[in-house]
Amino acid sequence: ECPIDLAAWIQFLCADACVLDDPAQRTRVLLAGHSMGGVKAIYSQTVAPDARVCGIACLSPPHFCHQHWMNHQLADAFRESYQQARGFVESGRPNELMQCRQPVPFVATAAGFLAKYGPEDTYDILRLIPQLKSPSLVLLGGRTAGSSPAFDLLERRLRQMSATSPNVAFELLAGEDMSYSQQPEQPFRLISDWWMKQDSLQSMD
Incomplete structure (x- = not known):
């Protein structure tokens, strides 16, 4: 159901004339999610990609394999x-x-x-991320990385993925937990910097 929910929210956002002053920019969405919200963002854009989504940022998405x-x-x-x-x-x-x-x-x-x-691995983000059409950024706290089977493969696999795919970026935030409680502003700053770079690259196309 999450693809339907997110599509409705994207439509609501893009249809609201008060969101942005420039109508030409109103159809460009950076989709962000934390924990299971990150998994849903990735999943929704693989099974039902929305052309208005120009990037996906995920904070601490768990790995379900x-x-x-x-x-x-x-x-x-x-x-x-x-x-x-x-x-x-x-x-x-x-x-x-x-x-x-x-x-x-x-x-x-x-x-x-x-x-x-189950064994279908419907929500396995390591399987889904390479299928994304939009550039993606995944953030993971250093303390989270080895805390659970949901996270212990992510650092190595996402580093490999980001090294071979220009569409995938990964950042490990040393010393941070799943909620980024040490420097709560840092995820926003990293996402903002990454998106400004992506925005510049897309503008050149």
């Missing part, structure tokens, strides 16, 4: 929830509510858990 979670030594709680969800679905109870502990404590239906974290 089923096999990685199933094999990870710190993911016992995830494996427990996955097996429980499979059991409910296979017994005809897909709407059974489950209290899950990983990736974060939350409540989900069995079917919802499998849709989000």
Whole structure:
């Protein structure tokens, strides 16, 4: 549903004449999201890309790769929830509510858990980012990078990706947590600087 939600918000933003004084600029959107919002921004622009989105900035987007979670030594709680969800679905109870502990404590239906974290890897950002048509920037706090199976592959893989693709940029913010509480203005500054560079490059095309 997130592609529909984001498309509606983009339409609302672009249709509001009060947003920008220059009508020619009103159709250019930088889509930004934090945590799961970052995943949704990436996912929405791979399955239903919007021509008005000229860039995507993601802060601490978690990595949902089923096999990685199933094999990870710190993911016992995830494996427990996955097996429980499979059991409910296979017994005809897909709407059974489950209290899950990983990736974060939350409540989900069995079917919802499998849709989000199952082997289809629907929301695997490392699979999705190369499919983006817009330039993308991913920010990750240094303290977040090794804190969970949701983040421990991201630094290495995103550095590799950014080194080989001019459309992908990655910044690791040393000493920062998931909320960037040490220097909360730093993500905005990095995104602003990156976007000004992208804007200049796009203006030259």
